[in-house]
Structures are given as C-alpha cells and as structure tokens.
Amino acid sequence: MSHADMPDILGARPPWSDVEGVPSRGVSSRNEQAAKAKKAFVEIYGGPEDGVRVFFAPGRVNLIGDHTDYNGGFVLPAAISLGIYAAVRYTASPEEAERVFRARSLDAKGEVCLRLADIEFVEDGKDSLRMAGPRSGRGEVRAAPVGRATTASAGSAGWTAYPEGVARFLMDEGLPVPGCDILYLSDLPIGAGLSSSAALELVTAHALLRGTELDRVWLAKLCRRVENEFVGVKCGIMDQFAVAMGKRGYAILLDCETLAWKYVPLNTGEYSFVIMDSRKERSLAASAYNERRAECATALSLIAKHREISNLCQSSFEDVRRYVDDSVLRRRARHVVTENFRVKMAAELLEQGRVLEFGSLMVESHKSLRDDYEVTGPELDALVEAALEANGCIGARMTGAGFGGCALALVRSDLLEGFKEQVTGSYRERTGIRSVFYALA
Numbered sequence: 001m002s003h004a005d006m007p008d009i010l011g012a013r014p015p016w017s018d019v020e021g022v023p024s025r026g027v028s029s030r031n032e033q034a035a036k037a038k039k040a041f042v043e044i045y046g047g048p049e050d051g052v053r054v055f056f057a058p059g060r061v062n063l064i065g066d067h068t069d070y071n072g073g074f075v076l077p078a079a080i081s082l083g084i085y086a087a088v089r090y091t092a093s094p095e096e097a098e099r100v101f102r103a104r105s106l107d108a109k110g111e112v113c114l115r116l117a118d119i120e121f122v123e124d125g126k127d128s129l130r131m132a133g134p135r136s137g138r139g140e141v142r143a144a145p146v147g148r149a150t151t152a153s154a155g156s157a158g159w160t161a162y163p164e165g166v167a168r169f170l171m172d173e174g175l176p177v178p179g180c181d182i183l184y185l186s187d188l189p190i191g192a193g194l195s196s197s198a199a200l201e202l203v204t205a206h207a208l209l210r211g212t213e214l215d216r217v218w219l220a221k222l223c224r225r226v227e228n229e230f231v232g233v234k235c236g237i238m239d240q241f242a243v244a245m246g247k248r249g250y251a252i253l254l255d256c257e258t259l260a261w262k263y264v265p266l267n268t269g270e271y272s273f274v275i276m277d278s279r280k281e282r283s284l285a286a287s288a289y290n291e292r293r294a295e296c297a298t299a300l301s302l303i304a305k306h307r308e309i310s311n312l313c314q315s316s317f318e319d320v321r322r323y324v325d326d327s328v329l330r331r332r333a334r335h336v337v338t339e340n341f342r343v344k345m346a347a348e349l350l351e352q353g354r355v356l357e358f359g360s361l362m363v364e365s366h367k368s369l370r371d372d373y374e375v376t377g378p379e380l381d382a383l384v385e386a387a388l389e390a391n392g393c394i395g396a397r398m399t400g401a402g403f404g405g406c407a408l409a410l411v412r413s414d415l416l417e418g419f420k421e422q423v424t425g426s427y428r429e430r431t432g433i434r435s436v437f438y439a440l441a
Contacts, residue, residue, distance in 0.1 A: 030056070033085055037185040040106055041087040045181045051089055055211070057203035058083040059194035060242035061275055061408060061440065062399050063251055063350075064365050065343035067373055069236025071296050072257035072311025073340035076264065076347055077238055079246020080275070080440055082188040084199040088207045092179030099179025101208075103163050106185050110160045112167075116179065119171055159190075162197055163204040165230030169222055170208055177208050189436070191281035193400025198239035201226055217259060220244040234293050253347040257311055266440075267353035271394065272413045275406050275438040276387060276423065280379040282404030289401050292332065292373065299324050299333040313340045335372035339365060359395025359410045363388070366397035366407075375402030379431055383407045386426035390419045 034054040041052050058079040065075035092099035103112035163182070171177050182204070190196050201223035220240035227233050227240075237256050245252055250263040266273070300312045303323045309315055312333060320333040342361050349358045366384050370376040376384075380398040384407050387396035392415030399408045411419045420437050427435045 033185065033187060034087075037085045037087040037106075037183060040185065041089070041181075041183040044104060044183055045089065047089065052087050053089075053207075053211070055086045055088065055203050055207045056083055057086075057199040057206065057243055058246055059188040059196060059199050060239060060246065061194060061273075061406070062238065062242075063273070063408065064346045064361060064397070065238075065339060066365070066369060066398070066400065066402070067292060067296075067375070068313060068336060068340050068343065069238040069254075069256040070234065070293055071236075071300075071313050071336045071340075073255075073313030073336065074343040074347075075236075075238045075254050075256060076251050076343050076350075077242035077254070078251040078266070078273075078440060079242055079248075080194065080438065082194065082438060083186070084188055084196065084203050085185045086203045086207045087183045087185070088180050090178050090180045090210065094176030094178045096179065101163075101167050101177070101180060101182075103160070103182040103184065103204075105159060106183065107190065108159050110158055112160045112164050112182075114164055114167060116167065116171065116177055119168060159200065161231045162200045162226065165226035166201050166204040166223065167208060168230065169226050170205065173222065175209065178210065180208070182207060189277055191405070192277050193282070193402075193405025194275070195239040195243060195400075197227060197231075197233075198223065198243045201240065202243045216244040217241070234290055251347075251350065253343075257313070264347050264350050267350060268355050268410065269353055270413055271355050271359075271410050272416060273440040274409045274411050274416065274419070275399075275440065276383055276396075276409055277406050277436040277438065278379040278383050278404060278427075279433045279435060280377065280404035282401070288375070288403065292375065295329055295332045296336060299329045302329070303333075312336050331372040331374075335368045338368055338372075355410065356394055359393075362395035362397040362408070362410060369398055369402060373402075377403055379404060379433065380407055382430040383423070383427050383435060384409075386423045386430065387411075387419075389426065390422040391415055392419050 037054050038049045038052050042049055059082050060077045060079050062075060062077045069075050097117045099116050101112060101114045101116055167177055186196065188194055188196050188199060202219065205219055205223060220237065223240040224235065224237050227235050238254065241254055242252055247263055250265055252261055253264050254261040296312050303309060303315045303319050306323050307315065307319060313336060315337060317334065317337050320330055320337055324330045324333055342365055346358055346361045370381060376398050380402065384396045384398060387393050387407065387409040392412035394410050396407060396409040399406055424435055427433065
C-alpha cells in the first residue's frame with residue numbers, strides 16, 4: 001500500500017479505519033472532529049488546509065485486570081471511540097538538516113519545539129546508534145533536551161514530554177522523522193484513566209512516520225519505553241498495546257509477560273458497558289503508582305527466594321501466604337494473584353456470554369483494588385456503590401490505575417438512561433461532584 005492510499009488513522013481496523021462518519025461521541029463524528037482539528041491548525045500555524053493530514057488514536061478502558069500488567073499477568077482491555085486527533089503538516093523531509101518538530105495542543109498549555117538535527121547519535125559499539133550525551137533508547141536513561149526544545153523536562157507531568165520522547169526514540173531506532181507542525185485535539189478526558197498518554201504517544205508516532213504501517217506490537221513496545229525511560233512513569237505494556245491493537249466489538253486478552261494475545265468478542269447480550277467518570281483527576285507520576293510497583297517487586301523478591309519465578313503473577317495464593325510476612329506486601333501480592341485469576345476467568349465468561357457471572361467478577365475486582373491494593377479512593381468507591389445500587393446494573397469496578405479517574409459498569413441496555421440519572425444523583429449527593437458517562441464504542 002502506498003503512502004497516498006494509507007488511511008490516516010492509527011488502527012486500520014473498525015472503528016479506527018478512517019475519519020468518515022464514525023461517532024467519536026454521541027454527537028460529533030470522526031470527520032467533524034478532523035475538520036475541527038484542521039481549522040484550528042490553520043488558525044495557529046497559518047497556511048492553507050491543503051496538505052494538512054489528520055491522524056487518530058483511541059483511548060482504552062480495561063474491563064478487568066488492573067495492576068497485573070507490570071506484574072507479568074493478564075489484562076482484558078478494549079479500545080474506545082474517544083481519542084486524540086493530530087493534525088499535521090510536513091515542513092521538511094527527514095534528510096534536511098534544519099528540520100524542526102513543533103507541536104501544540106488545543107487542550108493544554110505548552111509547546112514542543114525541537115530541532116531534530118540537534119539529536120546527535122554515536123556508535124554504541126554494538127549493532128546500532130544511540131543518542132549522544134545522557135543515554136537513551138535501549139535500556140538507557142533519557143537524552144537531555146537539546147536545541148530549541150521548550151518542553152517540560154522529561155519525568156515531569158507535562159504533556160510535551162510524550163511527543164518529544166516519541167520523536168527521540170523513533171530517531172534512535174534509525175527511522176526517518178520529518179520536520180513537521182502538529183496540533184492535537186482530544187475528545188478523550190485527560191487524567192481520567194482512559195490512556196490519554198498512550199493515545200498521545202501512538203498518534204504522534206503514526207504522524208511522525210507519515211502513516212507508514214509498521215508492526216503495531218513493536219510500536220506499542222517503543223511507546224511504552226518512551227513512558228518508562230523518558231517520561232518516568234513505570235507503566236506496563238497494556239495501555240499502548242490496547243491503543244495500537246484495538247478492534248471494534250472486541251476486547252483483547254493479553255499476557256503481559258509473553259505478549260501472547262487474542263481478541264475476545266464482547267458478548268454482553270442485552271447488557272452494555274458504561275464508562276463512568278468520577279471527575280476526580282489523578283496523575284500517575286504524582287500518585288502512589290510507582291510505590292505500588294515497588295511493593296510488588298519486594299513481594300516478588302521474597303517469593304523468588306523459595307520458587308523459581310520471574311514475575312509476581314507466576315506465584316500462587318499459597319506462595320503469598322507462606323513467604324510474604326509483611327501485612328501490606330501480602331495484601332498487594334494477594335490482589336495481583338487473585339486479579340490475574342479473575343482476568344482469565346472473565347475472558348472465558350465473556351466469550352460464552354455469561355454476563356451475570358462476569359458482573360460478579362467485576363465486583364470482586366473492585367473490592368480487591370479497594371481493600372488489598374488500596375488504589376480506589378472515596379470518589380471511585382462512591383461511584384461504584386452508586387452504580388451497584390442502581391436498577392439494571394449487574395457489575396461495577398474502578399478501571400485504570402486508580403487514585404481517581406473512571407469506573408466501569410455493566411448495565412441492562414434498556415435501563416441505561418434511568419441508570420445514569422440514578423447514579424448522577426446518588427454520586428453528587430455523596431461527593432458533590434457530577435459524574436459523566438461515556439459509551440464503550
């Protein structure tokens with residue numbers, strides 16, 4: 001397929017195959033969002049709309065399996081129709097020395113302004129090139145900002161670190177990165193736990209590669225490295241994988257240790273998944289996310305003294321009981337082991353259309369995240385409780401890293417509007433916050 005024929009959408013699978021006529025919310029369609037992005041691009045950067053291309057990457061929601069990904073376990077995410085658009089105009093070929101990568105967002109302050117020629121490379125003595133200066137790329141620490149970069153420093157919460165890191169890591173792999181101007185537009189709520197950072201990474205990579213179709217698993221792994229090594233968030237592979245590989249009507253059962261995966265049909269019958277936004281924003285880097293990851297590593301080291309295992313999900317509940325004495329570490333490990341079991345069972349139930357049992361697993365998962373992993377918080381707990389009390393709901397749980405963000409409910413489709421009204425009122429009464437709802441697709 002030529003570049004001219006390549007669809008400007010990350011994920012050439014429904015519903016990510018083109019920008020025409022696919023609702024990104026209940027009202028706005030993909031092509032309308034693309035037109036909005038082009039118009040705003042011209043207002044900011046000038047010039048005609050001709051030659052401005054628009055790329056898209058979806059967000060994701062995890063149906064079950066939180067905090068198992070970086071512990072080598074299973075997850076069950078699905079891509080959603082909300083996401084991030086990138087309007088781009090190419091200003092210089094990859095061969096031109098003075099090419100510049102600029103990027104701005106309609107949804108946040110800050111700007112990327114990076115002279116790509118100032119990212120120098122030296123022979124690493126093995127089989128590739130690496131960035132000069134502070135090390136980056138393959139297992140190395142990040143490169144220091146150079147040239148005209150005006151981004152937030154890597155490791156901070158600034159959004160500009162994500163596209164800058166993607167540009168640097170693509171160049172570190174020897175891929176041709178052109179000079180370009182990018183404007184981002186999102187209908188994905190930022191900080192809600194729906195993988196806005198992974199969507200930003202993947203849409204940037206696709207735009208910088210000018211729509212060239214590369215192996216999507218490889219690209220997901222590269223974007224994870226950006227987040228781990230450049231931005232400083234020690235996330236697992238789930239978010240990037242789900243964004244890169246999402247397919248309409250299916251979840252993805254992913255083994256985060258081996259990256260073996262398969263599509264699981266969303267056989268929910270007369271029930272629908274509903275995403276509920278607590279409107280309690282959270283920041284992964286500023287939260288206890290990295291602390292939980294360190295606690296799991298400690299629990300693994302204790303069990304590994306007695307068993308040959310490489311990740312915590314390879315241990316059993318009996319291993320946790322016998323070898324982890326500290327009560328906090330035991331609770332953390334117990335969640336990981338039991339959640340991993342729930343994911344595998346949930347995938348089977350979903351394939352078979354056994355939605356009532358799937359809903360029960362959602363409730364068990366939330367209790368474990370609340371009591372053992374302690375990542376829910378009062379807002380998410382109140383939201384899940386309100387959902388479970390509402391008519392037609394058979395399961396609800398927090399989703400994502402926690403500490404705010406979103407929850408997920410499984411609700412009878414014909415009772416959905418009444419469910420939203422009940423949850424909105426109950427949640428506002430408990431927290432003073434008005435919740436927002438999103439459909440899965």
